[in-house]
Amino acid sequence: MKKEKILNKLEQYFTNKNYVRLTRKKGSFEGISTGFILGKSNNFILIQETDEFRILGYQIFPIETIKHVRYNKNDKTYERILKEEGLLANVGLKYKIDLTDWKSICRDVKKTGLTVISECEHPKIKSFCIGNLKRVNKKSISIRYFNAQGIYDKENTTNDFKNITKLSFDDHYANVFSKYAK
Incomplete structure (x- = not known):
């Protein structure tokens, strides 16, 4: 199309x-x-x-x-x-999200305090990062990632804006899972 x-x-x-x-x-x-x-x-x-x-x-x-x-x-x-x-x-x-660019989007999503899921669905990169959005930088975000057992990483995970194909928030999966993360 x-x-x-x-x-x-x-x-x-x-x-x-x-x-x-x-x-x-x-x-x-x-x-x-x-x-x-x-x-x-x-x-x-x-x-x-x-x-x-x-x-x-x-x-x-x-x-x-x-x-x-x-x-x-x-x-x-x-x-x-x-x-x-x-x-x-x-x-x-339910939220005000400025859709100008990834930086403005992520700043507004961060204000919600909700768990986010950042994905790059391109097969060569294929990343899935779930957790708390900690920092919004000029070209990337930092997320306090938790794994499939609900255990937080010691260090934040950085996702470059150029690689993000989808950002999800206020998602049932993320909201429920994050209640049990440790």
Whole structure:
């Protein structure tokens, strides 16, 4: 899909508060994100993710990684079911996030005090970092990472902005897991 068409569709579905399916690609990685567009800038998009008829947390990713935007009969049906189940009342952004660049995004996310998940989905880098956002630098963030056993690393992990393909926060997985980290 051409960039101009992607931008037009993102604007339309953001304005109309539609449920969308976004195909994202970076290198040979390709993934799907579904949910409601709650914020956008020239370079970034913020969605509230959905999965299996649940309204989940927030994801932010670069618009340049979006290769296809879909809102078809399947998506309209899913959206209708969410509405009839009364779940659309849970859709909305609870935080002020400046989507200008990674630095402004991360500064605002850090203010929430919530556990974050920073990912680089590119197969050659493939990083997943969950923990407390400790520092926002000029070109990177530092996260106090905890592993799959809930044990914090002694040192912070640095993620360069240029490698981040998705930043998640107020995510059910991260919120629950972080309560048990030590």
